[in-house]
Amino acid sequence: MTTQPVMHRPGSEEELLALLARHGDDAKVVAGGTAFMILWKAGLLRPGHVASASRVPGLSSVHAAADGTAITIGALARLRDVERDPQVRRRLPVLAATLRVVANVRVRNVATMGGNMAEADPTSDPPAVLAALDAQVEVVRSSGVRRLPYREFVRDYFETALEADELVRRVVVPVLPGWTGSYVKFLSRSGEDRTCLGVAAFVATEDGGVLSGLRVAVTGAGPVPLRLPQVEEQVPGHAPGECIPDVAAAYAAAADPVSDVRGSAEYRRQVLPALVERAVRRAAAGFDDAVLA
Ligand SMILES: Cc1cc2nc3c(=O)[nH]c(=O)nc-3n(C[C@H](O)[C@H](O)[C@H](O)COP(=O)(O)OP(=O)(O)OC[C@H]3O[C@@H](n4cnc5c(N)ncnc54)[C@H](O)[C@@H]3O)c2cc1C
Numbered sequence: 001m002t003t004q005p006v007m008h009r010p011g012s013e014e015e016l017l018a019l020l021a022r023h024g025d026d027a028k029v030v031a032g033g034t035a036f037m038i039l040w041k042a043g044l045l046r047p048g049h050v051a052s053a054s055r056v057p058g059l060s061s062v063h064a065a066a067d068g069t070a071i072t073i074g075a076l077a078r079l080r081d082v083e084r085d086p087q088v089r090r091r092l093p094v095l096a097a098t099l100r101v102v103a104n105v106r107v108r109n110v111a112t113m114g115g116n117m118a119e120a121d122p123t124s125d126p127p128a129v130l131a132a133l134d135a136q137v138e139v140v141r142s143s144g145v146r147r148l149p150y151r152e153f154v155r156d157y158f159e160t161a162l163e164a165d166e167l168v169r170r171v172v173v174p175v176l177p178g179w180t181g182s183y184v185k186f187l188s189r190s191g192e193d194r195t196c197l198g199v200a201a202f203v204a205t206e207d208g209g210v211l212s213g214l215r216v217a218v219t220g221a222g223p224v225p226l227r228l229p230q231v232e233e234q235v236p237g238h239a240p241g242e243c244i245p246d247v248a249a250a251y252a253a254a255a256d257p258v259s260d261v262r263g264s265a266e267y268r269r270q271v272l273p274a275l276v277e278r279a280v281r282r283a284a285a286g287f288d289d290a291v292l293a
Pocket of ligand 1: 030046104107111112117123124128168169193
């Protein structure tokens with residue numbers, strides 16, 4: 001017989017953090033519960049204490065910095081609310097569009113940004129955009145707050161830099177003025193599945209169409225979103241047609257995918273260059289969207 005965990009419903013962030021500090025590895029936060037319940041039912045997670053974050057106030061807001069340079073998204077903001085937020089749609093259209101291709105509307109109505117990040121599934125979609133834009137994650141525990149780059153927050157397959165007594169409080173996503181982007185989600189099975197490979201690309205373009213900046217991040221190609229700053233740095237001064245095939249080849253060469261139900265590692269490596277090319281070309285053409293491939 002499975003022992004039921006002790007359920008807690010803290011009414012404040014302080015109360016929730018005190019619970020995590022008291023019970024350490026034996027406690028788990030639950031936000032939307034969409035990932036947690038699957039792990040629970042499969043017997044992969046058996047904490048003695050479960051702390052629901054649903055009554056904690058102040059963690060679900062979305063707001064733009066006064067100077068427009070970033071959008072801050074609370075950890076408890078539901079994916080559907082972020083996707084529909086007017087500031088996100090205007091200033092981070094690729095993030096809004098990427099959230100629209102996550103799962104289905106029933107899942108997005110309960111799943112949260114913090115839950116998606118803390119789950120650290122290598123085939124989630126938002127991480128590609130967060131990694132490409134160099135988002136910063138704010139993490140809190142009873143004794144203090146720390147902020148770390150998203151690319152340091154996510155460490156390995158289903159593993160983050162979170163300690164047992166820490167909570168994701170919010171994520172700060174920079175807005176890159178004048179840049180345009182695109183996310184390409186490659187599905188090898190049903191339309192509501194997780195991605196086989198997902199590519200987020202952002203470009204800055206000078207007059208005449210020459211690129212002055214590039215960011216590319218890929219999910220499904222390894223334990224954490226794949227970014228290659230040394231490849232991105234080679235691009236300024238080149239026309240998209242000149243450099244995109246080399247960028248795509250470099251990402252394919254660096255990919256370290258696993259084989260799973262969505263495709264073998266070899267299949268992923270074969271498909272990846274075409275997806276990178278497509279994402280960068282759409283970004284350069286100013287689409288600011290997300291598409292299913
Ligand atoms: C049918 C289905 C289809 C899906 N398809 C996609 C898809 O196409 N693309 C995609 O990206 N994702 C997909 N997902 C995953 C979904 O996005 C995640 O399950 C969801 O975002 C997790 O959020 P949650 O609030 O439900 O997290 P929960 O299930 O509540 O928590 C998940 C994990 O994060 C921890 N956690 C939650 N919040 C915090 C916090 N603030 N601080 C610290 N730890 C925290 C929990 O302890 C738990 O370990 C799918 C899920 C389902 C069920």
